[in-house]
Amino acid sequence: MADEPDRRTGLLEQIADTALDDDYYVVRAGRYSQSREFNTALTGVVLGLFALLVTMAVIQTRSDRPATERERASLIANVDARKKVLTSRENTAASLRAAVAELRASTNRSDPAYEMLRVETGDRAARGPGITLTATPTSNDDRRNTNHLTDNDLQILVNGLWYAGAEAISVNGRRIGTMSAIRTAGGGITVNYDPIGPPYVIVALGNEDTLESRFNDNPSGRHWLGRVQALRVRNEVTSSDQLTVPAVTAQRLTPIHAKAIEDPR
Incomplete structure (x- = not known):
């Protein structure tokens, strides 16, 4: 077992x-x-x-390495060139700012001729005698109708006032200067690219005794009077010895492309 x-x-x-x-x-x-x-x-x-x-x-x-290296070198050269252009433009801007500051410092602002020049160019608000022309379209002057006051009518009106001896003009509170524009945009009228609407109030500084009569006698004035009669626009003219017009906006005062020509003398 x-x-x-x-x-x-x-x-x-x-x-x-x-x-x-x-x-x-x-x-x-x-x-x-x-x-x-x-x-x-x-x-x-x-x-x-x-x-x-x-x-x-x-x-x-x-x-592929040579092509990549060439692209990289080209990009670096492009960046360097743009940096040089930027530096040059910054130096130019600094030089121009210094020149403007020097001109401002050398200007005799207390000289009456300087102040008058600013008034003439629209750089300063102005006051004095003149007339106020108020054009109020009636119900017949509908923008849906082709027969209404246009930017061209206001242009002719302003030119007629200049021709009559106006020294400063504003349209609905917008000063008219050498670079001002009266245009149509979006179905409405603009002055200095600001939209305006009726009633159209035009203030013109000048000899209040002769400004209206000289306006009515010149071709622009006659065209305007014909337009307001045809359109049945209420046209009211009042004179005053204390009227004011504002200054021109900075955007419509400073030239960008125009350059002064040196005096050959």
């Missing part, structure tokens, strides 16, 4: 060792050996393709 455990142990080991048929090992050895050979060949092909791609990428990078 003492030998029975050893006999059972040997039997279990024998069963474990012979659990699979010998043919299984034969088939397994043939199949998996072929698979390993196939995997090795596929791995070699993949590695070869990867090496080819890396080589092509390196060659392409080397061939």
Whole structure:
């Protein structure tokens, strides 16, 4: 009975060792050996393709490098050139500011001629005698109708007042200067690019005793009177010895492109 455990142990080991048929090992050895050979060949092909791609990428990078370097050099040169232009323009602007400051410092602002020049150019508000012309369109002067007061009518009116001797003019509170404009925009009239509407109030400084009569006698005045009669516009003219007109806005006072011509003397 003492030998029975050893006999059972040997039997279990024998069963474990012979659990699979010998043919299984034969088939397994043939199949998996072929698979390993196939995997090795596929791995070699993949590695070869990867090496080819890396080589092509390196060659392409080397061939593109000169063009990239030229583009980079061109960009750097362009940036440097623009920096030089900017520096030059900044220096020019600083020089012009210094020149303007010097001119302002050298101007005798207490000189009456200086103040009169500012009034004539519209740089300062002005007051004095003159006339006020108020044009009020009636209901017949509808903007949907082509027969209404236009920017051209107001232009002719202002020119007629200048011709009659006006020294300063404003239209609905907008001073008329050498760079002013009376135009039509968006179906309405603008003065100095500000929209205005009826009633149109024109203030003209000048000799109040002769300004109206001289206006009525000149061609522009006659054209205006004909227009207001045809359109049935209420046209009222009053005179006063204390009228005021504002200064011209800065945008319509400073020339940008016009340059002074040096006196040949």
